[in-house]
Amino acid sequence: MSHTPLTNYLRTHRRRTGLSQSDVAALLGARSGALVSRHETGERRPVLRTAIAYEIVLGISIRRIYAGIHSKLATNVRVRATRMLVRLEERPRTALRDQKMASIRRILEADM
Amino acid sequence: MSMTDRINKELRTFAIDPTSNGFGFVVIEGNDQLIEWGVAKVWSSGNEALVARVETFVDRYRPNLIVLEDVNETRRGKRARNRIVALARYALSKGFAIRMVSRRQVRETFRDYGLTKFEIAMAITNIFPELAPRMPRYRKPWMSEDPRMNIFDAVSFALACLS
Numbered sequence: 001m002s003h004t005p006l007t008n009y010l011r012t013h014r015r016r017t018g019l020s021q022s023d024v025a026a027l028l029g030a031r032s033g034a035l036v037s038r039h040e041t042g043e044r045r046p047v048l049r050t051a052i053a054y055e056i057v058l059g060i061s062i063r064r065i066y067a068g069i070h071s072k073l074a075t076n077v078r079v080r081a082t083r084m085l086v087r088l089e090e091r092p093r094t095a096l097r098d099q100k101m102a103s104i105r106r107i108l109e110a111d112m
Numbered sequence: 113m114s115m116t117d118r119i120n121k122e123l124r125t126f127a128i129d130p131t132s133n134g135f136g137f138v139v140i141e142g143n144d145q146l147i148e149w150g151v152a153k154v155w156s157s158g159n160e161a162l163v164a165r166v167e168t169f170v171d172r173y174r175p176n177l178i179v180l181e182d183v184n185e186t187r188r189g190k191r192a193r194n195r196i197v198a199l200a201r202y203a204l205s206k207g208f209a210i211r212m213v214s215r216r217q218v219r220e221t222f223r224d225y226g227l228t229k230f231e232i233a234m235a236i237t238n239i240f241p242e243l244a245p246r247m248p249r250y251r252k253p254w255m256s257e258d259p260r261m262n263i264f265d266a267v268s269f270a271l272a273c274l275s
Contacts, residue, residue: 012148
């Protein structure tokens, strides 16, 4: 059985800070810790503003907090990038095509 | 990077230390990433409720290794041993890899830090500072064991297994 990251590590990082769900909710401007609980269990996904607020409150990048989602997205983007690279290779060579191919190769070679 | 490091990095370990009314537990990713820890209360005396509660954690954390205390080398009571056996049976029935760790192996792993559970727990707080607020105070002879010590027991089993 291979190891795949959990969808999110919100709970882990929150507990490392010593903050309760209510504390984090107060810092996010939410009414109660229930919202934080739902985000931690994966029952709900935070909107972008809240996700950025988590990054600020916990001092951990969104990429690390949502490692599972990041991992899945990275895989999906790489698959699409590979397809795009194949299509670009079939096109006549131009400066723009080379620039695009370099960008796509950077995506494929990036350590995700 | 050695083969052991590579294998351990892919592990998510769930260590459980059953008590009379629940269990202490930790989830560790790789060798040194503490993901979750705590004491879960299970008020029903039956093993079914205990297993059901453990199952909720298994569903959430999807471990690939479950670590328990070795019942053949423990001084714990019959009820605790029964609970460990029930959890081992559950883990095997679900196809999880399972490791049984004895107190002797734990003492061997932490021999540089001391032999008592308190000394081992102190060593664990140095490895995982996030557990420091959960560290029980020193237990006097007339005091019963703090339930939070089960968290440290579970960590010690996991680390003895992973080391």
